[in-house]
Amino acid sequence: MHYVLPALAYDYDSLSPFISSSIMELHHKKHHQGYVDKLNGALVAYPEFAAIPLSQLLVQKNIPDVIRNNGGGHYNHSLFWQWMSPGGGGQPGGKLGRDIAARYGSFQAFVNEFSNAAGTLFGSGWVWLLDDLGIVNTSNQDTPMRYGHGEPLLGLDVWEHAYYLDYKNVRSEYIHQWWNVVNWDYIAAQYDEFQGGK
């Protein structure tokens, strides 16, 4: 299996001013491409893992770190781009909107809890909203499924490369502004799909 960098559905400058064109281009063309290249390189050395879909491979405990980290990097970023949109922001409608309000008390209370998890995560990692509407962190490029959780509905990259050019060391402002690009239409549709499959 040979992995390729997925194209974005929007232009690099279209999430501005919340995320700059410089960050988007660097994040996609250099960081994400780097994970893809290193994953493909590692699979040459570990051909036994090449035919296993990433979603199944990344939960295995015996995989080498080079595959765990770069495979996770490719998997997570491929989702991350879809969770953002130039027409994003606002609140989810439909069942997702109702279920988040029921679980957290209000949409704003959910935003506060997720933002707090993202702001307090030590080092590099991700914060996830899971398909059961729980919020968890992972370090580095680990997926939530690696720890027995379900699939993520939404995730936020809090590695410094995701925000440093725009926000320097002020991660809290990146988190605050990121909500303006969250693609709730897509995420709500994914939620309905996950629910329908159960």
Ligand code: MN3
């Ligand atoms: Mn990243």
